[in-house]
Amino acid sequence: EAGVAQSPRYKIIEKRQSVAFWCNPISGHATLYWYQQILGQGPKLLIQFQNNGVVDDSQLPKDRFSAERLKGVDSTLKIQPAKLEDSAVYLCASSLSGLAGPRITDTQYFGPGTRLTVL
Amino acid sequence: AQKITQTQPGMFVQEKEAVTLDCTYDTSDPSYGLFWYKQPSSGEMIFLIYQGSYDQQNATEGRYSLNFQKARKSANLVISASQLGDSAMYFCAMRESRGTDKLIFGTGTRLQVFP
Numbered sequence: 001e002a003g004v005a006q007s008p009r010y011k012i013i014e015k016r017q018s019v020a021f022w023c024n025p026i027s028g029h030a031t032l033y034w035y036q037q038i039l040g041q042g043p044k045l046l047i048q049f050q051n052n053g054v055v056d057d058s059q060l061p062k063d064r065f066s067a068e069r070l071k072g073v074d075s076t077l078k079i080q081p082a083k084l085e086d087s088a089v090y091l092c093a094s095s096l097s098g099l100a101g102p103r104i105t106d107t108q109y110f111g112p113g114t115r116l117t118v119l
Numbered sequence: 120a121q122k123i124t125q126t127q128p129g130m131f132v133q134e135k136e137a138v139t140l141d142c143t144y145d146t147s148d149p150s151y152g153l154f155w156y157k158q159p160s161s162g163e164m165i166f167l168i169y170q171g172s173y174d175q176q177n178a179t180e181g182r183y184s185l186n187f188q189k190a191r192k193s194a195n196l197v198i199s200a201s202q203l204g205d206s207a208m209y210f211c212a213m214r215e216s217r218g219t220d221k222l223i224f225g226t227g228t229r230l231q232v233f234p
Binding site for chain 2: 033040041042043044045048056068089091093105106107108109110111112113117
């Protein structure tokens with residue numbers, strides 16, 4: 001079974017530029033998550049999709065970050081314009097979930113991440 | 120507010136020895152799940168083991184076991200027979216049953232296994 005795919009693996013941009021990350025979850029996984037992991041910290045949830053609907057985007061800086069999951073499969077996370085403090089690893093994860101939504105036992109499987117450096 | 124605490128920023132262990140990585144949590148939700156992930160230098164978060172708050176027995180997965188002490192709100196990861204490939208960051212995470220199901224992560228423990 002193929003895992004969660006992400007691209008690119010690395011990206012270096014200058015502040016005020018735009019950047020986009022792509023994620024393809026495990027086949028059949030209804031729930032998709034984007035996490036931000038700043039160096040020395042644990043991952044922090046940015047946004048969660050259930051199929052193609054947003055479940056939680058309370059920690060997404062909406063003035064500069066946006067995300068979409070068209071057709072309920074792959075997803076794109078965009079930053080526009082980037083700031084220095086956006087330098088981090090952006091992790092995508094997916095979980096199987098039931099018809100009623102994620103269950104407490106659902107394991108989240110992570111992709112390899114995209115390491116973003118903003119200069 | 121839910122919170123995960125990992126008090127060991129770094130741990131050293133000799134190959135073939137056992138090591139315990141500490142994790143304490145704080146929640147008022149009676150139903151919750153606890154997870155451990157491994158993050159090697161490549162960056163990917165690898166799921167290791169899960170413990171539910173109502174599980175009667177401590178979870179085990181191969182060389183990994185979880186020492187779950189509900190009254191103390193601790194969920195320590197035990198790695199037996201350490202291998203050089205176990206060197207990585209280890210994160211404890213929790214999910215509550217109410218609200219959204221996001222994982223809340225601790226700050227992690229860096230484990231280094233030496234020969």
